[in-house]
Amino acid sequence: MTKNRIALALAAPFAAAVLALAGPAHAAETELKLEKVEIDLADLPRLQSGARTFVNYCLGCHGAELVRYNTLVQLGLTEQQVKDNLMFTAEKIGGYMRTAMRPADGKEWFGVAPPDLSVIARARGADWLYTYLRGFYRDPSTVTGWNNTVFPTVAMPNVFEHLQGDRVRKEEPVMRDGKEVGDGHGGVLTRVTFETIRPGSQTPVEFDRTVRDLVNFLVWMGEPVQDQRKQIGFFALLAIGVLIVLSYLLYKEYWKDVH
Numbered sequence: 001m002t003k004n005r006i007a008l009a010l011a012a013p014f015a016a017a018v019l020a021l022a023g024p025a026h027a028a029e030t031e032l033k034l035e036k037v038e039i040d041l042a043d044l045p046r047l048q049s050g051a052r053t054f055v056n057y058c059l060g061c062h063g064a065e066l067v068r069y070n071t072l073v074q075l076g077l078t079e080q081q082v083k084d085n086l087m088f089t090a091e092k093i094g095g096y097m098r099t100a101m102r103p104a105d106g107k108e109w110f111g112v113a114p115p116d117l118s119v120i121a122r123a124r125g126a127d128w129l130y131t132y133l134r135g136f137y138r139d140p141s142t143v144t145g146w147n148n149t150v151f152p153t154v155a156m157p158n159v160f161e162h163l164q165g166d167r168v169r170k171e172e173p174v175m176r177d178g179k180e181v182g183d184g185h186g187g188v189l190t191r192v193t194f195e196t197i198r199p200g201s202q203t204p205v206e207f208d209r210t211v212r213d214l215v216n217f218l219v220w221m222g223e224p225v226q227d228q229r230k231q232i233g234f235f236a237l238l239a240i241g242v243l244i245v246l247s248y249l250l251y252k253e254y255w256k257d258v259h
């Protein structure tokens with residue numbers, strides 16, 4: 001009984017913390033509408049364009065440390081093209097795609113170290129990434145001056161501000177017959193819109209394409225890693241199988257004389 005009580009006393013704050021964490025996240029989740037992106041892992045020009053965007057705009061802060069530069073030849077490039085166009089630091093072609101930023105610096109500058117993106121598409125899904133990367137808007141109340149539709153108060157700034165331009169979020173009451181409409185909970189129903197206050201160097205259609213190609217690349221990047229993992233899994237099972245057989249034989253050998 002007392003043991004149960006102790007367990008309960010220990011578990012209660014933990015459960016409360018979990019609920020506290022889950023609560024707001026859940027609220028945000030229900031608001032979240034993901035935009036669909038079409039992925040085509042056989043479209044080499046799109047993957048090349050995505051790889052270019054990745055090394056130019058992301059690698060400064062994020063690594064892809066499970067991916068070697070020379071796997072990029074699978075995108076239809078020669079090793080020389082990879083070296084000339086996609087490698088900026090004096091690294092080896094067989095080296096992993098590391099970020100130049102040290103995790104400690106990232107933590108100091110942004111409050112959180114930018115995570116490795118090797119398998120981010122598996123963790124978040126393509127539609128989430130597509131919505132996230134196009135979802136930045138100006139918000140003077142945050143540390144970076146940016147906010148995001150699917151990642152509220154994210155520590156990452158909008159790295160595409162020159163391409164996308166600046167947007168602000170507007171929340172207006174929904175009007176019907178010249179009157180505000182109630183939301184059924186004593187408040188008023190609102191509609192959220194985004195207004196461009198400064199256009200970027202790309203049109204919205206071009207920008208969507210840039211991000212689509214990038215997400216295509218991020219999805220592709222997770223795939224070879226998956227193949228590797230499958231191979232490792234296979235050899236691990238094989239090794240276990242061999243061990244089981246050996247230990248069985250050993251067992252027989254030991255007990256042979258006893259009977």
Ligand code: HEC
Binds near residue numbers: 054114124132153156
């Ligand atoms: C100036 C540094 C910087 C650059 C450049 C940058 N990011 Fe980030 N990114 C961050 C930081 C910091 C976070 C952590 C945000 C947080 O947890 O609040 C982050 C978070 C993310 C996340 C969310 C990870 C998760 O699931 O928690 C994704 C996805 C992402 N970045 C993708 C990208 C992509 C793609 C690019 C290139 C277009 C890019 N980032 C460029 C700093 C950067």
